[in-house]
Amino acid sequence: MLRGCQSFFELSEKKKGRHKVLDPIRYGTSFNLMVDKNLFWRDYLKCHVHPHFYVPSKPPGFRETVDEYITKNREMVGELLKGISLSIGLEENYIHKRLNLDLGSQLLIVNFYPPCPKPELAMGLPAHTDHGLLTLLMENNFGGLQIQHNF
Numbered sequence: 780m781l782r783g784c785q786s787f788f789e790l791s792e793k794k795k796g797r798h799k800v801l802d803p804i805r806y807g808t809s810f811n812l813m814v815d816k817n818l819f820w821r822d823y824l825k826c827h828v829h830p831h832f833y834v835p836s837k838p839p840g841f842r843e844t845v846d847e848y849i850t851k852n853r854e855m856v857g858e859l860l861k862g863i864s865l866s867i868g869l870e871e872n873y874i875h876k877r878l879n880l881d882l883g884s885q886l887l888i889v890n891f892y893p894p895c896p897k898p899e900l901a902m903g904l905p906a907h908t909d910h911g912l913l914t915l916l917m918e919n920n921f922g923g924l925q926i927q928h929n930f
Contacts, residue, residue, distance in 0.1 A: 790837060820895050829849065
């Protein structure tokens, strides 16, 4: 999955740029030195993957990789929600049924942080809250992901 995402970010700007900000597949960047003093310095890809599957067709094989990942991801979330339901004394499928998750929206969001020529002007994403029921994070070998706890 990580390699497939990296391959997407290696596409030309023209190929990536056909995915506009309001489309179900969104590609964007924060590289605008004319506007921003401190840059988040990232490229991102946001895809609606459930209940409808919108994923770029390039690079070759990317859609299939994402489809397999999302299928396994949904299975894992289903098991986690069963465990959460049971742990708080509810019926196993209570959360799934109550929230009607078969129709719920799911996004795949991939952030890519390319090397920055002026790191003193760049920063990571500021503290934020992800919206949604569960957020599953996958980190590559470079590290840097921080999760706030005890808030």
